[in-house]
Amino acid sequence: MSWEEIYKSRLVSAKEAVSKIKSNDRIIIAHATGEPLDIVDALVENRENYENVEIVHMVAMGKGEYAKPGMEKHFRHNSLFVGATTRDAVNSGRGDFTPCYFYEIPDLFRKGYLPLDVAIIQVSEPDKYGYCSFGISNDYTKPAAENAKLVIAEVNKNMPRTLGDSFIHVSDIDYMVKVSHPLIELKPSKLGEVEKSIGRYCASLIDDGSTLQLGIGAIPDAVLMFLKDKKDLGIHSEMVSDGVVDLVNAGVINNSKKTLHPGKMVITFLMGTKKLYDFADNNPVIASYPVDYVNDPRVIMKNYKMVSINSCVQVDLMGQICSESIGLKQISGVGGQVDFIRGANMAEDGKAIIAIPSTAAKGKVSRIVSIIDPGAAVTTSRCDADYVVTEYGIAHLKGKTLRDRARALINIAHPDFRESLMKEFEKRFNSK
Numbered sequence: 230m231s232w233e234e235i236y237k238s239r240l241v242s243a244k245e246a247v248s249k250i251k252s253n254d255r256i257i258i259a260h261a262t263g264e265p266l267d268i269v270d271a272l273v274e275n276r277e278n279y280e281n282v283e284i285v286h287m288v289a290m291g292k293g294e295y296a297k298p299g300m301e302k303h304f305r306h307n308s309l310f311v312g313a314t315t316r317d318a319v320n321s322g323r324g325d326f327t328p329c330y331f332y333e334i335p336d337l338f339r340k341g342y343l344p345l346d347v348a349i350i351q352v353s354e355p356d357k358y359g360y361c362s363f364g365i366s367n368d369y370t371k372p373a374a375e376n377a378k379l380v381i382a383e384v385n386k387n388m389p390r391t392l393g394d395s396f397i398h399v400s401d402i403d404y405m406v407k408v409s410h411p412l413i414e415l416k417p418s419k420l421g422e423v424e425k426s427i428g429r430y431c432a433s434l435i436d437d438g439s440t441l442q443l444g445i446g447a448i449p450d451a452v453l454m455f456l457k458d459k460k461d462l463g464i465h466s467e468m469v470s471d472g473v474v475d476l477v478n479a480g481v482i483n484n485s486k487k488t489l490h491p492g493k494m495v496i497t498f499l500m501g502t503k504k505l506y507d508f509a510d511n512n513p514v515i516a517s518y519p520v521d522y523v524n525d526p527r528v529i530m531k532n533y534k535m536v537s538i539n540s541c542v543q544v545d546l547m548g549q550i551c552s553e554s555i556g557l558k559q560i561s562g563v564g565g566q567v568d569f570i571r572g573a574n575m576a577e578d579g580k581a582i583i584a585i586p587s588t589a590a591k592g593k594v595s596r597i598v599s600i601i602d603p604g605a606a607v608t609t610s611r612c613d614a615d616y617v618v619t620e621y622g623i624a625h626l627k628g629k630t631l632r633d634r635a636r637a638l639i640n641i642a643h644p645d646f647r648e649s650l651m652k653e654f655e656k657r658f659n660s661k
């Protein structure tokens with residue numbers, strides 16, 4: 230059969246596709262902006278036909294209906310990174326959380342720790358050879374499709390065709406549903422003075438010719454804002470957002486000095502608006518690979534002057550970094566933070582930056598604390614911690630004693646909290 234015949238013979242409605250899923254199956258849903266929205270809606274609508282279907286998902290950006298109260302009989306959510314729509318399920322006991330490094334997730338499927346019955350994915354329309362691209366979500370989505378017993382895909386004409394190792398042939402998909410809904414978008418953040426100050430300090434740590442990893446949100450956006458005068462920057466990042474497009478167009482990001490994949494912007498997923506997705510479509514500058522390649526610290530370290538920029542919830546005076554929980558409450562996940570901090574630390578002339586506003590909860594609490602909240606998970610250990618940046622400056626922790634780390638961190642804490650932190654310091658180190 231030609232690929233065209235295979236394609237036609239496997240096209241079904243979303244309703245028919247989800248009828249192939251059985252009670253007790255473990256399903257994985259494509260990550261973040263790649264969520265196949267129509268199939269997930271159909272799955273929830275069909276709930277009376279399922280019992281105990283486990284839904285594994287990382288950043289869930291759709292409606293998250295399957296994790297709502299009342300769904301327990303039909304679905305149980307297993308989160309690899311808690312988000313706004315799944316936080317309540319995980320923290321109230323209706324769902325579960327699995328701690329994991331992002332780069333190791335494909336191995337969970339392959340090595341049988343988390344065998345998959347069904348992968349629900351979203352891909353681009355097939356090209357003239359019958360290959361669909363994973364577009365804006367390659368990460369764990371491609372490895373999931375390669376390891377699940379059943380693969381159900383939305384084929385979306387709005388999904389860009391990203392290049393790299395980002396393709397699946399129609400013959401490897403069991404059922405396909407044609408859709409035309411817009412892709413999930415994340416609008417650029419509003420930047421206040423605090424973010425701008427953090428952005429300025431981070432930019433001061435970035436030399437010309439560096440390769441960057443940037444996380445999600447206001448701080449990475451602010452960093453990009455202060456990079457306009459830099460030269461020859463490169464990208465090796467699990468994700469990028471809209472801000473990167475302007476710097477590519479301005480010639481600041483040209484990937485020319487990269488020691489791994491020179492000339493290419495290496496990513497594993499995209500999270501932005503249509504502006505970013507249009508930019509990515511068929512763009513030879515973009516090289517999209519699965520997350521077990523992009524986020525592997527042994528790969529990241531091959532980038533000379535690799536700089537990673539991530540954020541956290543709390544950092545204690547020893548430099549232990551909590552990024553995913555407030556006390557016992559799980560608010561997000563490990564994601565690629567440790568992958569990139571380790572990779573950047575191992576890279577020649579690399580820097581691993583944790584960038585945070587000095588306070589949270591509208592200024593009521595300090596993010597720099599003497600002792601982390603009981604029950605909180607340490608995401609990045611004090612041995613991995615390198616730079617911490619707030620709107621008040623830069624603390625370089627690597628190679629410093631506990632006492633010197635504490636001093637450096639107190640210096641960049643919000644002035645309202647410095648005195649109480651100093652008192653804790655004096656008690657702990659028996660010195661002024």
Ligand code: COA
Pocket residue numbers: 443444445446447467468539540541542543552553555560561562563564565566589590591594595596
């Ligand atoms: N005490 C109490 N509340 C706190 C707090 C603290 N120390 N730190 C944060 N919070 C609250 C904030 O006030 C905010 O509350 P709100 O939603 O009611 O406004 C909420 O927690 C989220 O914090 P915020 O810092 O605004 O979130 P963010 O969107 O900037 O994300 C992380 C910050 C740390 C949660 C996020 O970067 C993350 O999950 N990191 C780990 C994974 C990672 O780094 N991956 C790699 C990059 S993709």
